[in-house]
Amino acid sequence: MTSADNLPWAFGLVVYKDWLYITQFINNTVCRVDKQTGSNFQIIRSDADTPVGIKIYSGDNQPHGTSLCIPNNGGCEQLCLPTPQNTSVCACADGFELNSDAKTYLFKGSGKWLTYANLNTIERMDLETNVTETIAARVTNAVDLDIHYEKGYVYWSDVRAKKISRSAVNRTSISGSIEDIVVERVDVPDGITIDWMYNLLYWTDTGHNHIQVSRLDGTNRKTIIKNDSSLDQPRAIVVDPSTGLLFFSDWGSQPRIERCRMDGGERTIIINSDIIWPNGMTIDHIGKRLYWIDGSLNQIKSTRFDGTDTYTIIKNADVLPKPYDLVVYGSYVYWSNWQYRTICRVNKYTGQEFSVVVKYIRSPMGIQVFADEVQPKGKNVCEPNNGGCSHICFPLPAYNSAQSSSSGCMCPDFYIMLSDNKTCISMDTEIANPDLTKDTGVTSREIIVYPIIGVVVVILINVVLILIFWYRRRNTSPRSERTYEEPDNRISTVSAIYDTIDEQTELTSKMNNSNSGSVNPYLELSSSRTDPKNTYSDLIRINGDMNMPKCGTE
The missing domain is CATH 2.120.10.30 (TolB, C-terminal domain)
Structure with missing residues (x-):
C-alpha cells in the first residue's frame, strides 16, 4: 500500500502478528494493514484525538529469552549490556567511567x-x-x-x-x-x-x-x-x-x-x-x-x-x-x-x-x-554543652565583625524560660509545679487564662477573615484571569504553581483478563493535543468484538 490518500500525516506504527498498525494525527484515526502486502486497509479507531505514538501491550511482542547479564548483573557494578556477538559488556552511567577491570566504575564529575x-x-x-x-x-x-x-x-x-x-x-x-x-x-x-x-x-x-x-x-x-x-x-x-x-x-x-x-x-x-x-x-x-x-x-x-x-x-x-x-x-x-x-x-x-x-x-x-x-566552617559558640541551653542554642549577632562570640538560648513553642535564661520547661510542667517559675513573673493563672482569651480572639479574627475572603472572592476575577505582571493581582506561589500543573486524565479503558487468564492485547496511544493541560495516553482493544470498518481502497 503506497497511496498517500490512505495515510495522510501518518506518524506512529507498530507490528503485531500479521498486522501493521498506524496512527494518523490529522484525521484522528488508527488504521491497520496486512504487514506483508499492505492490503486489507482498515480503521480500528476514528476518534483518537490526534494520536501519535503507538505500542502493543501484549506478551506476544516481548518474547522470553535468556539474559546474558544473569546472574549478578554480569559482574558489572552499574550497567550490563548485551552485544550482537551474544556476549555482554559493562557500561557506566553519565558522569562515571570504567576502571581498568572493565566492571567497576570511577566517578569523574566535580561533585559540585x-x-x-x-x-x-x-x-x-x-x-x-x-x-x-x-x-x-x-x-x-x-x-x-x-x-x-x-x-x-x-x-x-x-x-x-x-x-x-x-x-x-x-x-x-x-x-x-x-x-x-x-x-x-x-x-x-x-x-x-x-x-x-x-x-x-x-x-x-x-x-x-x-x-x-x-x-x-x-x-x-x-x-x-x-x-x-x-x-x-x-x-x-x-x-x-x-x-x-x-x-x-x-x-x-x-x-x-x-x-x-x-x-x-x-x-x-x-x-x-x-x-x-x-x-x-x-x-x-x-x-x-x-x-x-x-x-x-x-x-x-x-x-x-x-x-x-x-x-x-x-x-x-x-x-x-x-x-x-x-x-x-x-x-x-x-x-x-x-x-x-x-x-x-x-x-x-x-x-x-x-x-x-x-x-x-x-x-x-x-x-x-x-x-x-x-557553607564554610566557622567557630560554634554553642560548643561545648549546647551553650548550657536545655533546648535551642543560637549565636548572638556580631554586627561589626565576621564572627559571633557569644550565644543565647530559646525555648520551643509551649515552653517557658526559667530565670536562669537557659532552662525551658513545658507549660504543663509549670502548672503541675508552680514553684519552678516563681522567679519568672509568670503565674499559673496567666498560663491558663491567657491562652483561653487568645483562643477566643483567634476565633473572632478567623470569622472576620472568612467574611473578608468570601466578599473578595465574590467581587474579584477568578485566578485564571490573573497575570504575573499585574501588581494588583499578583499571584501567590501556590497559585502560580497550580496554574502550571498538567491536568492528567485517566486511561479511557482498563486492561481486563480473559476467561482463560491470559491478558488481551491492547494498543496504547499517546496524544499530541496542543493543549498542554490535557495530554494523556489511551488504551484500545485490538481483538474481541471491536468493529473494524474498511476505508479507502485495498
Whole structure:
C-alpha cells in the first residue's frame, strides 16, 4: 500500500502478528494493514484525538529469552549490556567511567551539584559534566530548597502538601528516599534556609504569616516572628550563622528586606526602596554580601549586611522575565526563570558573561549549589554543652565583625524560660509545679487564662477573615484571569504553581483478563493535543468484538 490518500500525516506504527498498525494525527484515526502486502486497509479507531505514538501491550511482542547479564548483573557494578556477538559488556552511567577491570566504575564529575526544585521533582546537575540526576520524585509542589553539605541532606518545602522534607545525598550518590520533617501546622512554607553550623532549620509561612525554626529533624519547633500584623507576606529567608544574622523578605503591601537575630529579635529594615517582589535571596558567605532577585523589576541586586553599598548586578526584562530564586557560587550568580524554564548565570561582579546553564525545566523554583564552599566552617559558640541551653542554642549577632562570640538560648513553642535564661520547661510542667517559675513573673493563672482569651480572639479574627475572603472572592476575577505582571493581582506561589500543573486524565479503558487468564492485547496511544493541560495516553482493544470498518481502497 503506497497511496498517500490512505495515510495522510501518518506518524506512529507498530507490528503485531500479521498486522501493521498506524496512527494518523490529522484525521484522528488508527488504521491497520496486512504487514506483508499492505492490503486489507482498515480503521480500528476514528476518534483518537490526534494520536501519535503507538505500542502493543501484549506478551506476544516481548518474547522470553535468556539474559546474558544473569546472574549478578554480569559482574558489572552499574550497567550490563548485551552485544550482537551474544556476549555482554559493562557500561557506566553519565558522569562515571570504567576502571581498568572493565566492571567497576570511577566517578569523574566535580561533585559540585547545582540543585533545584522542579515542581514534582528535586533535581541536580554536575557543574562540570552537566550530568543530571533526580534526587526525589513524586514530590507534590516543591518551591524552595537548601542543603546541609556536611551531613549530606537536601531540604525542600512543598506548598501543596504543606510540609518540609529532606533526602540524603553526597558528592557521588543519592539515596532516593524522602523523609518528611515538618508536617503539622504548616500552610504555605514559601522559603526555607539551613543553619549548618548550629544545625537549625528556618522557614517562612505565608499562610500563617510567621517565621519558625526547629532542629534539623523538625523537633524543638519555635515561632520566632509571630503573626502580629508586622508581617504581610514573608517569602525568602537566609541565614549567616557565623555572624548570627537572619534575613527575610516580605513582598506584601510594604515590600522590604529585614535583618534580625536568629531568635527573631532586634528586627531592622535594611532594604525598602527599589524593591517590589523580592522572590529569592542568597548570601555570599565569603564576601559577606546579601543578594536578592526581584520578580517585578526583573533585576538582581546586592548589598552589605547593613543595607549599605547597594548596587544592581543586572536589570533586564528580556534576560530576567519572571525570575524566582538565585544562588551565588564562585564568581557567578545563578537564577531560575519561570518563563524561559531555564537556569542562567552571570558574573556576580559585572553582570556580564551571560549563559544558560540548564534548559527545558518544567517549573524551576528554588536553587542551591551542593558544595563545601557554599557553607564554610566557622567557630560554634554553642560548643561545648549546647551553650548550657536545655533546648535551642543560637549565636548572638556580631554586627561589626565576621564572627559571633557569644550565644543565647530559646525555648520551643509551649515552653517557658526559667530565670536562669537557659532552662525551658513545658507549660504543663509549670502548672503541675508552680514553684519552678516563681522567679519568672509568670503565674499559673496567666498560663491558663491567657491562652483561653487568645483562643477566643483567634476565633473572632478567623470569622472576620472568612467574611473578608468570601466578599473578595465574590467581587474579584477568578485566578485564571490573573497575570504575573499585574501588581494588583499578583499571584501567590501556590497559585502560580497550580496554574502550571498538567491536568492528567485517566486511561479511557482498563486492561481486563480473559476467561482463560491470559491478558488481551491492547494498543496504547499517546496524544499530541496542543493543549498542554490535557495530554494523556489511551488504551484500545485490538481483538474481541471491536468493529473494524474498511476505508479507502485495498
